[in-house]
Amino acid sequence: MTTTRRPRADARRNYERLLAEADAAFREGGIESSLESVARRAGVAIGTLYGHFPTRRALVGALLRERNEGLFDLGDRLLAHPAPDALATWVRAATAHAAAYSGLAALLADGLDDETSELHASCRRMADIGERLVARARETGAVRPDATGDDIIALTTAAASLHEHRSAAEADRLITLTLAGLATTRPA
């Protein structure tokens, strides 16, 4: 058996500082901000950053962890307590999540198919929730019969990208319009 030692105090401190500074840097300059600058801001050598986060995506994944839990909780709640606007609520929440940092939307969109991505699992989970929510809406007749989970993925991804490159207003508008299109009774 492997007796696990308590992690060193400096390691935990550096881990937290790196996360905090990465969050700040990514908010300001997007997800492609220089990792060396993140390490500098955290007062830590570059090697230490790589020790904790071997990959930029691993860092992003760690940054998203808490946020993810909140999102998944919302999804579970929406699934547990049916409501007519559940799908719309979900799409808006997922979009906001994917638009947390500039560049994130693309990373998440790519992460869905890329099994090597540290974000793959959480992307799948998001897709799964969306899928279940449309399925229910389809049964209710709230959305057109050919609506699929992919439609939700596409809409979320697209809206998040819009949020980043155009504005929050345009992103929200796209959601409104596309959901209206999904509510169409007969396929166009």
Add this chain to the structure above:
Amino acid sequence: MTTTRRPRADARRNYERLLAEADAAFREGGIESSLESVARRAGVAIGTLYGHFPTRRALVGALLRERNEGLFDLGDRLLAHPAPDALATWVRAATAHAAAYSGLAALLADGLDDETSELHASCRRMADIGERLVARARETGAVRPDATGDDIIALTTAAASLHEHRSAAEADRLITLTLAGLATTRPA
């Protein structure tokens, strides 16, 4: 007055080769492909590339010139000869244009507001055509009364980004759904 001299033969040759190789490189690796590799492929020193195209965006702009003309011609034709599906045709064509290279959609979306971008003028022209087309559709009653040119920009941008990060199918599907939403008679 400044008399414009004919450019030197070697300059024109290099210009063309650079364009050709940039096109190939960007098709393969997206718009962020290394410019040094483009110069290498063209058999030219890096300084020569910068001599012709001071900016990556300038290079992209040059690459898009012909393509742009074709697109604008289509726009003018659609405006000249009213047809029920003119708007849909335009959105699909503009999306295909914006998805020519991976990374282009984002560049164009940003270029609309950024007056320093070499792509600004052509982005505006695209936006203008879209605007006129929705205006007409609005008058016809083919789209909801609150539809605007921004809706078209948003949809085009979003679909192109989807084309890049998800698939052509999802991009097309978003267009279908959003246009259906725009066709909704009363605002949701």
Add this chain to the structure above:
DNA sequence: TGTTAATTCGAGGCAGCCTCAGTATAGTTT
């Protein structure tokens, strides 16, 4: 206090960005 495994450090190799002083040459003039 000593031991040891975990952690940190940062120099170094590599690639890409972009500039600029020096060099080459196409096109012109005599």
Add this chain to the structure above:
DNA sequence: AAACTATACTGAGGCTGCCTCGAATTAACA
């Protein structure tokens, strides 16, 4: 066809960022 010169080309060099790895440090435990 030689000389001239504006135009264009060259590529080394300074900079930043990516990532790795061997050496140095240090927190945890006995």
